[in-house]
Amino acid sequence: MxxxxxxxxxxxxxxxxxxxxxxxxxxxxxxxxxxxxxxxxxxxxxxxxxxxxxxxxxxxxxxxxxxxxVPSTFRKTITENKNVPMFLRSADRLTQEQWERIKKVVDEEE
Structure with missing residues (x-):
């Protein structure tokens, strides 16, 4: 399942x-x-x-x-921001600590 x-x-x-x-x-x-x-x-x-x-x-x-x-609400960001593909290519190599730091930065922006 x-x-x-x-x-x-x-x-x-x-x-x-x-x-x-x-x-x-x-x-x-x-x-x-x-x-x-x-x-x-x-x-x-x-x-x-x-x-x-x-x-x-x-x-x-x-x-x-x-x-x-992939939600359609994300598609515009994925296809129009030239940094997103670069980030996504390396995202699978990020450690849990790096993800936590990224999340902290994003949370601070909200």
Missing amino acids: SEFGNLLKSLRREHKITQRRLAELIGIDFTYISKIENGSMEPPAEDKIIKMAELFEENPEAMLLAAKK
Whole structure:
């Protein structure tokens, strides 16, 4: 089962919503929900995940990332800032301490 499938199943059960009802609310076939939860299908498109997040009162970006999708709100920054690709190429080599320092700088900006 995928991370997104596990998350979806957990949220659905927590909110006591059947696969059929979720499918009706989101506008997809209920068998697709089952296949997502058991990991045999990829997560749906961004708009469907955002609807799920709203329904479950969850952070849409967190759900999109769990689905291994880049939120469209990030795309402009990724594609228009020439420093982002350079940073992303080296990001997997950063230590936990370096990530904490980056987070501290970002938090100070907010």
